[in-house]
Amino acid sequence: MSRQRDPRPQVETKVCASCGREMQWRASWSAVWDEVKYCSAACRSRKVTPTDRALEATILALLAQRPAKETISTSDAARAVGGDGWRALEEPARRAARRLVAVRAVDIVHDGRVVDPSWAKGPMRIRRRTAGS
Known part of the structure; x- marks a missing residue:
């Protein structure tokens, strides 16, 4: 029996270091995705x-x-x-x-x-x- 592939694209996610919400990869973050820690400017300024x-x-x-x-x-x-x-x-x-x-x-x-x-x-x-x- 062959395995079917999941038709949905696999979207990479992270959790915001400030608010704890899940954030998904964005094209605008493609070059810096490994360094992204915050989901928004508000969270970046708030920090922990x-x-x-x-x-x-x-x-x-x-x-x-x-x-x-x-x-x-x-x-x-x-x-x-x-x-x-x-x-x-x-x-x-x-x-x-x-x-x-x-x-x-x-x-x-x-x-x-x-x-x-x-x-x-x-x-x-x-x-x-x-x-x-």
Whole structure:
């Protein structure tokens, strides 16, 4: 029996170092694809700050305190790091969660199902990565 080739072209992807979203190869990046780290000028200027690293560490610490299947929200991490000014850290917490998905430390879930963090909308629930996911 012969194998059929996948008719879809294989598109090379990377994960943005700042926002954690998946980015696909673009013709304009063809000469520098190996050096591309950020998906946009906004992410390139934002980079990853010590606060972003604190959010990542807080997400992992909060999850370590819970049973394996339990979740936290991005606002839990934002509150833990930002105190009264936590609302300003909500989007940075979402970016931190996406970066943790990229390194296979956590999963983003909606209604109990793992979702692609690049396309997740609404409140994000985060859980520790399980062996089967």
